[in-house]
Amino acid sequence: AQKITQTQPGMFVQEKEAVTLDCTYDTSDPSYGLFWYKQPSSGEMIFLIYQGSYDQQNATEGRYSLNFQKARKSANLVISASQLGDSAMYFCAMREDDYKLSFGAGTTVTVRA
């Protein structure tokens, strides 16, 4: 069964606007961590933000915020004030107690000037 689902293969956003990338996950572990990574055309996976399953508040890192809805098992990434350099592939990932990091299929974001 798919552990991480990203339903948006590609998205376009206007520069300076916000964009939300969807991510739903499936786990029966009470303790887990959710990550978002950015992969530009250079290929390197860049860590953006982390949310723990027991964290009471939504994580924020600069222009990135994670909208964590535990009951719905969703962990959407919000990028505010989009910049041209945000154009990349974005991956949602989850780590369960077995330490494996499972990735979704990714969403391509294209920022338009």
Next chain:
Amino acid sequence: EAGVVQSPRYKIIEKKQPVAFWCNPISGHNTLYWYRQNLGQGPELLIRYENEEAVDDSQLPKDRFSAERLKGVDSTLKIQPAELGDSAVYLCASSVRQGTTNEKLFFGSGTQLSVL
């Protein structure tokens, strides 16, 4: 501080030929991962090392793939013989083993393999 270094960046080989990828993790990172990323998909774990021990190689196709991590630092992933379906990006990542769910992985730029 240097990040995770991988080489080569690109590799083109004919099927049935051997190929090897090299990874130098971030200094002090005791955990090393090899992932394979097929086109348009997310990375999938092949093998995980803690120091020089392979603690999870359940997803490594052992008939043709092998890996080693000598002295718990650099690692090499080998395919012999390569098949057309092995064309993918091979990513190396490292981390400091914390035993918690917030352990953050640092990735290299990957090796893009094309098997003709």
